Amino acid sequence: MIYDIANETLPREDLEALQLRRLQALVERVYHLVPFYRRRLDEAGVKPEDIRSLADLEHLPFTTKQDIRDNYPFGLFAVPMEQIVRIHASSGTTGKPTPVAYTQRDLNTWADLMARTLSAAGVHRGDIVHIAYGYGLFTGGLGFHYGVERLGAAVIPVSGGQTRRQIMLIQDFGPTVLCCTPSFALYLAEVAQEMGVDFRHTKLRVGIFGAEPWSEAMRTEIEARLHLDALDIYGLSEIIGPGVAVECIEAKHGLHLFEDHFLPEIIDPVTLKRLPPGELGELVITTLTKEAFPLLRYRTRDITAIDYAPCICGRTLARIRRIQGRSDDMLIIRGVNVFPSQIEAVLMEIPGVAPHYQLIVDRQGPLDTLEVAVEVDEATFTDEVKGLQALAKRIESRIKDYLSVSVQVRLVEPRSIPRSEGKAQRVVDKRRLTA
Amino acid sequence: MKVEQISVFLENKAGRLAEVTRVLGEAGVNIRALSLADTTDFGILRLIVDNYVLARDVLKAKGFTVGKTEVVAIEVPDRPGGLASVLDILAKAGINVEYMYAFVQHSGKNAVIIFRFDNLDEAIALLQQAGIHIYKGEEVYKL
Numbered sequence: 001m002i003y004d005i006a007n008e009t010l011p012r013e014d015l016e017a018l019q020l021r022r023l024q025a026l027v028e029r030v031y032h033l034v035p036f037y038r039r040r041l042d043e044a045g046v047k048p049e050d051i052r053s054l055a056d057l058e059h060l061p062f063t064t065k066q067d068i069r070d071n072y073p074f075g076l077f078a079v080p081m082e083q084i085v086r087i088h089a090s091s092g093t094t095g096k097p098t099p100v101a102y103t104q105r106d107l108n109t110w111a112d113l114m115a116r117t118l119s120a121a122g123v124h125r126g127d128i129v130h131i132a133y134g135y136g137l138f139t140g141g142l143g144f145h146y147g148v149e150r151l152g153a154a155v156i157p158v159s160g161g162q163t164r165r166q167i168m169l170i171q172d173f174g175p176t177v178l179c180c181t182p183s184f185a186l187y188l189a190e191v192a193q194e195m196g197v198d199f200r201h202t203k204l205r206v207g208i209f210g211a212e213p214w215s216e217a218m219r220t221e222i223e224a225r226l227h228l229d230a231l232d233i234y235g236l237s238e239i240i241g242p243g244v245a246v247e248c249i250e251a252k253h254g255l256h257l258f259e260d261h262f263l264p265e266i267i268d269p270v271t272l273k274r275l276p277p278g279e280l281g282e283l284v285i286t287t288l289t290k291e292a293f294p295l296l297r298y299r300t301r302d303i304t305a306i307d308y309a310p311c312i313c314g315r316t317l318a319r320i321r322r323i324q325g326r327s328d329d330m331l332i333i334r335g336v337n338v339f340p341s342q343i344e345a346v347l348m349e350i351p352g353v354a355p356h357y358q359l360i361v362d363r364q365g366p367l368d369t370l371e372v373a374v375e376v377d378e379a380t381f382t383d384e385v386k387g388l389q390a391l392a393k394r395i396e397s398r399i400k401d402y403l404s405v406s407v408q409v410r411l412v413e414p415r416s417i418p419r420s421e422g423k424a425q426r427v428v429d430k431r432r433l434t435a
Numbered sequence: 436m437k438v439e440q441i442s443v444f445l446e447n448k449a450g451r452l453a454e455v456t457r458v459l460g461e462a463g464v465n466i467r468a469l470s471l472a473d474t475t476d477f478g479i480l481r482l483i484v485d486n487y488v489l490a491r492d493v494l495k496a497k498g499f500t501v502g503k504t505e506v507v508a509i510e511v512p513d514r515p516g517g518l519a520s521v522l523d524i525l526a527k528a529g530i531n532v533e534y535m536y537a538f539v540q541h542s543g544k545n546a547v548i549i550f551r552f553d554n555l556d557e558a559i560a561l562l563q564q565a566g567i568h569i570y571k572g573e574e575v576y577k578l
Contacts, residue, residue, distance in 0.1 A: 376444050381442075381444050414500050
């Protein structure tokens with residue numbers, strides 16, 4: 001079901017005209033209302049009237065998380081506090097949270113976008129929606145909450161924690177829709193198993209999972225264990241919260257980004273140049289309609305690619321690929337951008353290869369080298385040298401084919417690679433140690 | 436007629452081979468024959484031991500990647516041309532030797548050599564027809 005048929009199926013031409021009108025109004029507004037943007041635009045030598053086409057977006061400066069931090073707490077708000085009706089914040093990994101604000105109209109837009117999101121997942125009136133995203137400063141819980149109410153379905157505002165009680169509620173209240181992080185979904189499956197609860201005997205039909213990156217392999221596992229359709233949702237509090245992009249249940253292939261409110265670009269995180277559709281790079285979003293906390297060309301640090309091809313669901317909105325990683329994790333090997341998640345995806349495709357790997361970046365003379373340490377387990381072990389060497393060669397050529405980068409594969413003993421307590425251990429960059 | 440050989444994946448770094456032999460020694464496993472195939476990055480240690488199951492279990496418990504391969508133990512006359520006479524039979528039949536290594540002890544006057552063939556059953560049949568003695572597993576483990 002398409003919730004907002006007019007705006008979600010606009011012909012590209014009409015959509016771009018709408019985007020341009022909104023972009024011009026946005027630049028005009030922030031230039032006059034937010035000293036930070038006025039200074040940035042002046043430095044870039046751009047005046048609001050210079051925005052004559054969507055291509056002129058490229059002349060505008062980027063905004064980063066650091067810019068938001070530098071203006072802590074409310075320096076980037078574009079309306080007086082009298083017009084702000086809600087403040088959320090994302091937990092800052094560096095101490096201070098990142099606050100974001102909403103006017104009444106922003107909340108209205110957000111609820112609409114979440115109603116679109118839920119509709120794309122096949123949710124409708126009569127459904128019961130179990131929300132296990134945290135309620136509070138985090139945008140997940142309340143963002144979903146008001147979207148469900150806007151759509152007219154019934155909401156169970158469970159929030160996080162108390163897993164056993166959540167499973168009891170799922171059995172007794174019979175929700176048809178589950179909203180939580182993908183890792184919590186798998187945790188629910190584990191606890192349910194311990195309790196002897198079979199998800200086949202619940203009414204759950206669809207799950208909308210996000211707030212953290214996940215993989216197709218996780219989708220397969222969640223769908224098998226929870227017996228529902230698992231869909232990916234993308235959002236971030238700086239932009240609005242959940243409701244920036246979502247997969248449709250018809251295709252389950254790429255997340256429709258609500259382009260009438262958020263203008264996406266994909267850039268090379270190093271050169272900052274815009275990349276063509278299909279190429280992997282950093283997602284940059286300009287909020288076209290936000291009043292309280294608008295952002296010009298916000299660098300999300302999330303790595304994805306954009307696809308403008310039409311979708312079987314009927315939406316004309318472009319789709320972004322499942323988030324592939326963070327631009328902070330990007331490695332540049334002899335000029336080629338490589339993300340650890342891409343190497344992981346190649347390894348996962350080779351039967352028998354364990355998902356435990358480590359990337360060791362080094363420099364020999366002027367050349368960067370990338371070594372991929374892969375653990376040999378019983379499925380891949382053979383007692384013949386040529387068999388193991390062939391395995392290493394096969395991995396090397398696969399990576400070369402997919403990523404256009406030459407690597408050396410080193411086979412290592414099981415459990416010799418530190419088990420993940422965070423992404424950092426996946427990569428050892430010896431260039432930085434000696435630089 | 437087949438002998439169970441245990442193989443262990445080893446990273447090419449100091450102390451790994453010592454670790455394998457220490458683990459086996461502490462478990463009371465006796466090594467009957469061994470060979471090490473190595474490359475710059477890794478090695479494959481192949482062992483014939485007196486207690487395959489125990490050796491496998493203690494090595495696995497220590498986190499080693501362990502495999503099992505069936506090999507043949509052949510009695511080879513201990514004289515010039517002894518090995519050649521055995522290999523000739525196989526070469527004529529187009530059977531490929533993947534690897535081989537000698538047993539530590541002799542059996543009487545003859546040498547014992549461990550072979551891995553690409554076609555194990557055919558090799559056994561051929562050698563037996565030619566009157567060459569092939570050891571049974573239990574014999575080898577106790578040699």
